[in-house]
Amino acid sequence: MIGLIKPLQQLRNRTPLGWLQLSHDKGRMAVAVAGIAFADVLMFMQLGFQNALYSSNTRLHQTLQTDLVLMNPQGRNLLNLSSFSRRRLYQAMNVPGVKSADPLYVKIATWKVPETRRETSIMVLGFNPDRPAFDLPEVNKNLNLIKLPDTVLFDRASRGDYQGSIAQINQGQSVKTEIDRRTIAIGGLFTVGASFAADGALITSDQNYLRLFPRQDSASVNAGLIQLQPGADSLQVQQVLKAYLPSDVKVLTKQEFIEFEKNYWAKNTAIGFVFNLGVAMGFVVGVIIVYQVLSTDVSDHMGEYATFKAMGYRNVYLLGIVFEEALILSIIGFFPGLGVSFGLYALTRNATNLPLYMTLMRAVAILILNMIMCSISGAIATRKLQAADPADMF
Numbered sequence: 001m002i003g004l005i006k007p008l009q010q011l012r013n014r015t016p017l018g019w020l021q022l023s024h025d026k027g028r029m030a031v032a033v034a035g036i037a038f039a040d041v042l043m044f045m046q047l048g049f050q051n052a053l054y055s056s057n058t059r060l061h062q063t064l065q066t067d068l069v070l071m072n073p074q075g076r077n078l079l080n081l082s083s084f085s086r087r088r089l090y091q092a093m094n095v096p097g098v099k100s101a102d103p104l105y106v107k108i109a110t111w112k113v114p115e116t117r118r119e120t121s122i123m124v125l126g127f128n129p130d131r132p133a134f135d136l137p138e139v140n141k142n143l144n145l146i147k148l149p150d151t152v153l154f155d156r157a158s159r160g161d162y163q164g165s166i167a168q169i170n171q172g173q174s175v176k177t178e179i180d181r182r183t184i185a186i187g188g189l190f191t192v193g194a195s196f197a198a199d200g201a202l203i204t205s206d207q208n209y210l211r212l213f214p215r216q217d218s219a220s221v222n223a224g225l226i227q228l229q230p231g232a233d234s235l236q237v238q239q240v241l242k243a244y245l246p247s248d249v250k251v252l253t254k255q256e257f258i259e260f261e262k263n264y265w266a267k268n269t270a271i272g273f274v275f276n277l278g279v280a281m282g283f284v285v286g287v288i289i290v291y292q293v294l295s296t297d298v299s300d301h302m303g304e305y306a307t308f309k310a311m312g313y314r315n316v317y318l319l320g321i322v323f324e325e326a327l328i329l330s331i332i333g334f335f336p337g338l339g340v341s342f343g344l345y346a347l348t349r350n351a352t353n354l355p356l357y358m359t360l361m362r363a364v365a366i367l368i369l370n371m372i373m374c375s376i377s378g379a380i381a382t383r384k385l386q387a388a389d390p391a392d393m394f
Helices: 002-012 015-022 027-062 087-092 164-170 206-212 234-244 254-267 270-300 303-312 316-352 359-385
Strands: 068-071 097-110 120-128 151-155 177-179 182-190 201-205 221-226 248-255
Touching: 002 303, 015 316, 027 097, 027 254, 027 270, 027 316, 068 234, 068 254, 087 097, 087 221, 087 234, 097 206, 120 206, 151 164, 164 177, 164 182, 164 270, 182 206, 201 206, 234 248, 248 254, 254 270, 270 303, 270 316, 270 359, 316 359
Parallel strands: 120 201, 151 182
Antiparallel strands: 068 221, 068 248, 097 120, 097 177, 097 221, 151 201, 177 182
């Protein structure tokens, strides 16, 4: 009865009984908050990595200066674009509304890191410098530079230790290294960033690209960038191109090309599934932890609950106390998880150059998941209240 007197006194002062139940055992409450924070961090990190997966692998797509994209239907993603005949670009030029149709070459190559001479992979992109393909000011101001033989531009946000080379290039010096045993010169820099698919990128002219990869058939291209005349309806031109061109190419809008890349990583690789599974596992861990805390709390106060029943309180009121505890835990546990996730996001971003940032929408989504998680735990824990009987007091 001693444990009942204090809650009743506080109840008269309108202090939430759920809070009193939790704060009565501060050690147990701390464990519950830590458990919820841990579950939140798991979900924050999985959702953060998933968003970084999609964002990093579509950053180049976002910068493309194009209205429509031609690609081989067998292509899987940007780094696995099967080639098609350059003739399709010439045919596309015959369609009313089309202003230009230019090739884009993409390939993963082996190169030597300038500082260490260690071999690693890098993405190489080639295009006609007379027709800018990217909305990247640093690239577009150096178009004449990449016309020089075996000269490329390097992504300064690539993953790896390139500080020495970047410093040299910023001082106006040219840095030399090798791609597939061919010497190249890095003449300038641009910024896009690493992705899950590639540690970095090089941009050069189509002619340099063909020099670097002599096995590439000059009559074949990896993608076609189609710009439309001012005022042309992109969807209408897209439909005309689909009807006019053979079935060995498909025509996508720029946004469809971006979604095509996202869908590849979400549905055709294990990575997207793993991140979704990680969110689900974090949710389940949270449900189990909160249930254990609430179930223990209900068991420890079963006599008090039975007394409440004897005083005329209905089951609904008692269930409300448990749900109140669950809601309080969900809110208190959310903020430590949010704070730790901010730190881990910054740490991961600095280490990997992946676009891992906290967003308001993600924070709200996790808070809602938190409340649902704790509510489910509360619903399971309240089953014990059905056993609360005034007779237990005697």
